Each structure stands twice: as structure tokens, then as C-alpha cells.
Amino acid sequence: MKPFLTENFLLKNDFAEKLYHNFAKKLPIIDYHNHLPPNDIANDKQFENITQVWLYGDHYKWRAMRAFGINEKYITGNATDKEKFLKWAEVVPYTIKNPLFHWTALELKAYFNINEILTPENAEEIYEKTSKILQQKSHSANGLLKMQNVESLCTTDDPADSLEHHIATLKDANKVKTFPTFRPDNSFAVENTTTYNQYLSKLATVSNININNYDDLLKALESRIHFFNESGGRLSDHGFEQLSFFENDIYDIQSLFKKVKEHKVLSTEEVEFFKFKTVIELCKMYHKIGWTQQFHLGAIRNNNKRLLDELGPDTGFDSIGDLSQAKALSGVLNRLDSTNQLAKTIVYNLNPADSEVFATMVGNFNDGTIKGKMQYGAAWWFLDQKDGMEKQINALSNLGLLSCFVGMLTDSRSFLSFPRHEYFRRILCNAIGTDVANGELPADEAFLGKIVSDICYYNAKNYFNFK
Template sequence: MKDFLTEDFLLENDTAKKLYADHAAKMPIIDYHCHLSPKDIAEDRVFKNITEAWLEGDHYKWRAMRTNGVDEEYVTGGKSDEEKFMKWAETVPDTLRNPLYHWTHLELQRYFDIPDILNGETAKSIYQESSEKLKSTPFSCRGLLRKMKVEVVCTTDDPIDDLKYHQQLRQEGFEVKILPTFRPDKLYAVEDATAYQAYVKKLGEVTGMNITSLAELLQAAKSRVDYFHEMGGRLSDHGLEQLYDVDFSSKLAAASFEKVMKGTALSTAEVQQFKMVLLVELSKMYHAKGWTQQYHLGAIRNNNSRMMRILGPDTGFDSIGDFSQVRALSKFLNELDTSDQLAKTILYNLNPADNEAMATMIGNFNDGSIAGKLQYGSAWWFLDQKDGMEKQINALSNMGMLSRFVGMLTDSRSFLSYPRHEYFRRILCNLIGRDVENGELPNDLNWLGKQVENICYYNARGYFGFYE
């Protein structure tokens, strides 16, 4: 019987242990996709207690608490921070075999040097010890990033954001690069004409334009891409259920834009055509800048309409969708590749049934211009656990080149989520170590160690252009 969460956690053999200790564990972190608050970093927020740092905005934990019968008052409601933490602590033992159980204890160990198992009996002492540490300077937002050896953080930002906090951090010379990511979902969210009109008005105010046509909309979007680039941005990100296998043209999209700006609801076909035109035109802008575009595909969001009315989006009521992905994705990528305007691209799927499809799709458009130009992205959201990571790594290994993979990200709103990189690195080293022990790879630790270092750090460092 092995002890829980020792230095050999998730590492089954000596090769895996050596690869992790001598190579993976030493690598800094490039977090190229997350939802951290640039305001919190710029102001170097100090959390009042562990609840603020741990439960605020964490819909993973919220879902678990609700599943365990915890009243919403203790989840997002008006109960005190200590009361909320106690309910989370009482829930933790019942999360066995869920990644939350591993992440919870990794975070207690790595940030606070607390080896205790969190439960109802230990909750009070852990709350007091961790909260007391969080009030000290080494545990401010910036301190937490330093503690985890984070070199780059890419936040997720709307095109109309003024990026003032990124600018402040840049001017201060904060040693961790805090860079914006262009998230233009609202630019093509034409399903709600009223909301879209309001958004276009704000975009016009930010860009100093009176936007009355599709051409002007694209001009305004380009000006924001230019601004993000000036502020160090090198990525875009798109959250979509799916791309659409429809015929589209700028002429059709221009007519749809005029209709929606008059308050006229678009048909489903018009909405889909408009989205595809915007995505193609935006992608051409990214290509011109040398950016990387990311597509997160397959989530069905806001399933619970009652809770959506009460709490709003991103509160834990999303799940895996079963949307058709492959044909439309192929058509989209090919449209851009035909004119050699396909930007570096990372594809993430939420439905594990799409693993092999995504892993093979990238090979269709890797053209030798840059190593790993198209990437099959790390296991995402409901899949970023041990089984999901292993399946993503195996699909990429079997059908692509794991050696060119740009590795893990947090995709988190919490400053305490960085042990997820350690989690991924241990899983990676264990899979490679297992192959060595089985005689499926040579026992060449120098070669394998370099491969591990590349996947954990150097591939991302070279791929995104953050250091140019």
C-alpha cells in the first residue's frame, strides 16, 4: 500500500520518477490560456482568507457542493466565508476519484505546506492556517505566481477592453509577463439583436468609429487586434459549440449585419453564415500578425435556465455537448489554407468522442512552415483529469507528434490552480516511463528528458512568440 500524495504521486516506476524529478519538475510555467483577473495582478490583491482565493468563481467546486446537497447559500449565497469553507471541507471526502480531491490536496501542500487531509474535522485548523498565510506579502497574487515559477500568463479579454491593467503591469516591469488574449465571441453573437446592437455601439465608442456596415465592423475589429498586439497579445480564443458546415459569403453577411442593426432577428442560417464570415476574416487578421488562434469546441452551456436567471453564466451549469464537429472544421481550416492565411491553430474538444478526429485533423494542415503549426490542445474542462489527459496524450501520440505539443494550461480563474501543471507533468512522465519499462521506448533518459522539457516548457516558449 502506498501513502497518499508523496513525492512519487502518479509515478509508477523509476524511469517516470527520474523524468519528473530531473526534468519536468524544474521547468517554469507558461500559462497560455487562463481566466485570471489582470486587475487582481495589477493591484497585487491580497486575499482575506482561503475562501476568497479558493471558492470565489470556482464552478468546479460549486458543482461538487451542489451534488453533495449543499444549499446554494453556502455556495454562491450570503453565508460567511468561513461557513462556505466548512461546507466545502465537508464535501471534499466525498469527491474521492474526482480530480478535485487530488487538486485540493496538491494545492494545500504546494502553496501552504499543509499535508493534512481536508475534511470536516480538519477544516477549522486548515482554514485558519491557510488564511493567515494568505494575508502575508509572499501570498499576494503576484507572490503566488512567483511561488509556482510562472513566466507568462495569458488572460482572456474582450476586444473592447482597454487593457489598462496589462498596460500598468508592463510599465511597472513586473517580471511575469501578463499578456492579453483576444476573445471576440461577442463580435459575432448576433442571436440577440438588442444585445448585439449595444455591443457594436460600445465597439464604435472604443474605436472612435460609427459602425454601420460589415466593412466598418471588420475595420474596428482590426484596430482592436492591432491594439492587443501592441500590448503583447499573441493569441486569440473562441468559445463555440461548433463551427458550421454552411455556404457563406461577405455579401450575405453584410446583409445580415444591416438587418440585425435594425433590430431584425436573423434566421438560424443567417446567424451561422455570419459567424463563419466573421471567423474567417478574424483568422486572416491573426495570420497577418503571426498569432495563434484557439478554438474551444463542444460545450453546451447554461443548461439550467432557472439558475441562469438567478446566477448568470459560468456558474457551473455547463456540460459536454454532442455537436457534429469534423466536416465544418475541415471546411473552415481549408478555406483559410487555400489562400495560405491559416494562422497557427490550437483545437480543443470537450467531447472525448472527438479525440481521434481532432488529433488527425491537425495533420491535414501542418504544412512544414513551422513545427506543430496546428496543435491538438490539452485535455480541456471536464477532460482535464487523469483519464482525460492520458487519452489526449495517447491520441496525439498515436496520430500526431507528442514531441511538438505545447503542453498544459490552467484554464482557471484561481491563482491556486497551478499545481494542475504538475499534475499534467506527472501523468506525462508516467506514460513515457511506462513505455520504457515495457521496452517500447529506449532507456535513454537524456533524450527522453529533453522531450519532456520541450513538452512542459520549451515548445510553448518557441511557438507563441512571447519572447520576441
């Protein structure tokens, strides 16, 4: 199959080409949300083959393979790495119009200088070639990151994590700076009292605080927030189907915590109230310490119960949810803003029907204290493809200020995913270049180039202020 990636891929006019090549292409990357394993960066892991760095944990590819009729043995099963790669190669040509087609081509070109489509005919040769290249120091975990000019990145970490690997990278000038992100979902996951009490014991150990009541829980979490901050962390993150909001305290939070400690099952409403109260208290802590808080909203996870039981979570059975979002989001943000305890906030939606809702909601809480304080986040998960990125750019442009946007992220578990920043930058430059070509924006290269540079790098650098 003939190569199709040219230097002007996705750039449809001369002005778009100028914006990309002169302003966006060579900028460093700040990847402020991903799921990379920090131990691989700290230990500068050398991958044995391309399957390990490309297919392990990648549920985007796994979903496509299942759709194509590939047996689970070759996806998450006990087939060899080479067999899994060869099966993936069977699928790739048939991913046309899916972002996997573009991502696969971009990644093979960026990391291995392979400018051809992966097919069953060339799969074995590419497997051997890439696996050999991956043995070189230039293609270690840090080498792969540096090839894409990654300046810093933020992983996603539980409050009880030791952060030893993050600390190691920040002390080693040869390692890409890896900052932790505080993801406290387990700290209010009271649906299962057995699991929750086990988690409390772990949190008590690392915080050195006996957690006997709800106030103790908050003290332990605040202690861990300070530990994360001392370890370079500047962000928190929360993943919800939808936020919960209660106008009034209809339950006593101390009593609910006592019930959970005694392994008594809470009602659905009690669970939601517990989550709401804890999130509000955490958000106040984030504001106090000067962090950015993130909310990822709208995913319905683990839809296929049979395969969840067989394969576990995060294996490719999540989807977009059609959930009501606006009212509770407004309530939570307003509750925090009413006492001037609303931290810098990034909100991500998964349902494209909610794009304008989210874009307008964040604008309600900008107060002039910080440029771009409230962010409508990057196209996320099922939306981080060409159509989704264009719609996010347009929604933000129409209803807010695109010029203040902190840019793209990978949200990935793969060290080969960073050409997604290139993908976004090309799409951004083409969107602005198209407006110039249509006479809707001035053909001022310096002016628009500065805005492009800000969105791709400088806004994030100033917003997060990593040290």
C-alpha cells in the same frame, strides 16, 4: 485522514521518477490560456481568506457541492466565507476518484505546506491557518504565481477591453507578465439585436471608428487586434458549440448587418452565416499579424435554465455536447488554408469521443512551414483530469507528434490552480516512463528528458514567442 502525496505521486517506476525530478519539476510555467482577472495581478491583490482565492468562481467545486446536497446559500449565496469553506470541507473526502480530490491536496500542499486531506475535523484550523498565511506578501496574487514558477500567462479578454492592467504588469518587473488574449465572441453575437447594438457602440468608442456597416465592423476589430498586439497579445480564442461552415455565400453579409442594426431578428441560419463569415475574416487578420488562433469546441452551456435565471452564466451548469464537429472544422481550416491564410492553430475538444477526430484533423493542415503549426490542444475543462490527460497524450502520440505539443494550461479563474501543471507533468512523465519500463521506448534519459522538457516549457516558449 493520512497524507498520501509523496514526492513520487503518480510516478509508477524509476524512469518516470527520473524524468519528472530531473527534467520537468523545476521548469517555469507558461500558462497560455486562463480566466484570471488581470486587475488582481496588476494590483497584486492580497486575499482576505482562502475562500476568496479558492472557492469564488470555481464551478468545479460548486458542482460537487450541489451534488453532495449543499444548499446554494453556501455555494454562491450569502453565507460567510468561513461558512462556505466549512461546507466545502464536508464534501472534499467524498470527492475520491474525482480530480478535485487530487487538486485539493496538491494545492494545499503547494501553497500552504499542508500535507493532509481537508476534512470537517481539521477545516476550521486550516481555514484560520491559510487565511493568516494569505496576509503575507509572499501570498499576494503575484506571490502565489511566483511560488509556482509562473513565467507568463494569458488571460481571456474582449476586444473592447482597455488592457490597462496587462500593460501595467508588462511595465513592472515585479509583476508576472500578463498577456491579453483576443476573445471576440461578442462581436458576432447577433442573436440578440439589442445587446449586440449596445456592444457595437462600445466597440466603436474604443476603436474610434463609427460602425455603420459590416466593413466598419471589420475595421474596428482589426484596429483592436493591432492594439492587443501592441499590448503584448499574441493569441486569439473562440468558444463555440461547433463551428459553422458554408461552402457558398448564400446571404449578403452587408444586408445581414443592416438588418441587425435595424433591430430585425435574423433566422438561425442567418445567424450562423454571420458568425462563419466574421470568424473567417478574423482568422485572416490573425494570420496576417502572426498570431496563434484557438478554438474551444464542444460545450453545451447553461443547460439548467431555472438556475441560469437565478444565478447567471458560468456558475456550473455547462456540459459536454455530443455535436458533429469534423466536417465544419475541416471546412473552416481548408477555406483559410486554400488562400494560405491559416494561422498557427490550437483546437480543443470537450467530448472524449472526438479525441481522435481532432487529433487527425489538425494533422491535415500541417504544411512544413512551422514546427507544430497545428496543435491538438491540451485536455480541456471536463477532460483536464488524469484519465482525460492520459487519453489526450495517447491520441496525440498515436496520430500526431507528442514531441511538438505546447503543453498544459489551467483554463482557470483561481490563483491556486497552477499545480495542474505539476499534475500534467507527472502524468506525462509516467506515460513515457511506463513505455520505457515495458521496453517500448529506449531507456535514454537525456533523449526522453529533452522531449519532456520541450513539452512542459520550451515548445510553448518557442511557439508563442512572447516578448
